[in-house]
Amino acid sequence: MTKALSEPLPLLSSLGHLAAAGALILMAGLQLNDPDPLYWIAVYLLAASIPLCQLINLSSTVAYWIAAGMILSGLLISATGFADYISSGDWSAITGGMMDGKPYVESAREFGGLAIAACLLFFYRPKVAT
Secondary structure, eight states: OHHHHHTHHHHHHHHHHHHHHHHHHHHHHHGGGSSSHHHHHHHHHHHHHHHHHHHTTOOOHHHHHHHHHHHHHHHHHHHHHHHHHHHHTOGGGGGSOOOTTOTHHHHHHHHHHHHHHHHHHHTTOOOOOO
């Protein structure tokens, strides 16, 4: 009886890993029209490799910490622009086109994407040996 209850868990876990990786790969693809796509694509693809490694039972501790560092640095770089976006109160600007008068929109988008990546990566943090 216990075995029957645990059978769906590997499938659900695999689907979760695929969904996380798929979301991050999609986010990398959205960067193709960005003025500076290489950094952002690298961040999202490296982050996507973490759930994919989990899916095939590979250790991803080094990749995890590199991705975490890249995400943290991106969050720090885009934080001031995100704060400008918040203080502007122009909530609809995030979905609109880029304008010279609103440079904070790009930073807000970058910050939001990296915050999503950071939240996903949180679930893949390396286990601490006890």
